[in-house]
Every structure is written in C-alpha cells, then in structure tokens.
Amino acid sequence: MENLTYLFVFVASVSLMLVLVALRWTHSRLARALILALFALLLPAAYAAPASLLGRAKPVSLEWLGAHVQEASILSASYVEGEAIYLTLQWGQVPNLYRIPWDRNTAEQLQQAMRDAQRDGSTAMMRLPFEPSWDRSEPRFYALPQPKMPDKPAPDGNGIEYKRPGQAA
16 A cells, blocks of 8 residues: 555656646636636546555566566455456465456466365465467466475484394394
8 A cells, every 4th residue: 555655646746747838838817717726636536546546466477567577376366257367366464356367278287286285285386477369389387396395203222122022133
C-alpha cells in the first residue's frame, strides 16, 4: 500500500505541473475553469484506480520489476477454462497473484507438476515465469525433487547388541 501512496503523489505532482502550465498559457476563463474541473476529477480517480487493483490478478506480461526472475515457486493455482490460469507465485518474500492466458497443454502441465509436488512433499515451480517463450521443448512447470531424508545417526558403540541364546559371547 505504501507504494500506491508514492505513485499517487507522483501522479498528482505531475498533473499539478501540467495544470499550472496550461493555466499560464490560456487566457480564456472557460478553458481555465475546465482545466481546474478536470484536475479536481483526476485526483480522486488517480487515488482510487490503483487501490481497486489491489488483490486482482496481474497478467504476467505486465510484470516489469520481476522480469529477471529465473524461477518462482507456485503456492496455488486456479483454472478458468477458456479464460485464464490464475497462479499465486513467490520468488522473494511476498507472494503475488498472476494471470496467464488459458492453454490446455499449459494447464495439464501445471496440474501434473502440482500433483507430483504434492505426492513427493516438495514444491511446484515455474521456470521463467515472466518471459514469453515459444520454446515448448522444456517444460515450464515442474516439481522439485523429493527432499532428502535425514541422515541416520552414526553408531557410537553404546548401543545394545542382541545375542541369541546359546551364542558364544
């Protein structure tokens, strides 16, 4: 939410500068009143528009800040057939909700990766989540390998050894 405040202040400042320039260059009272009325309507719209987008899925094509991400873990996925696939991805500290266009093969691949991850007790991953790719040779979704089991404790010599009755010591 704090980023939205900075965004609003930036938009309001730039708009105010444009209004001041427009007011200086126009001499018509009607034009000046129209400019001030439009500025007054712009401020609430500039504040409310980004706030209404919070919590909505962002298309992966609009992710610019995370474009460098090589892989992201998939926390959840929802499918709306014929419309989109909704993913909750995490590659840093904060999970984000994204939308990718519907594709039957992609949905099946994602569903298989999620099943494999659940069966193995691992995490489903997405390779190059924000890069549009035509390369279909390598799967985009996969499950991490099953986690390694903990090592067995080394024998310390203090254990009990079973001796069968009648066996020589």
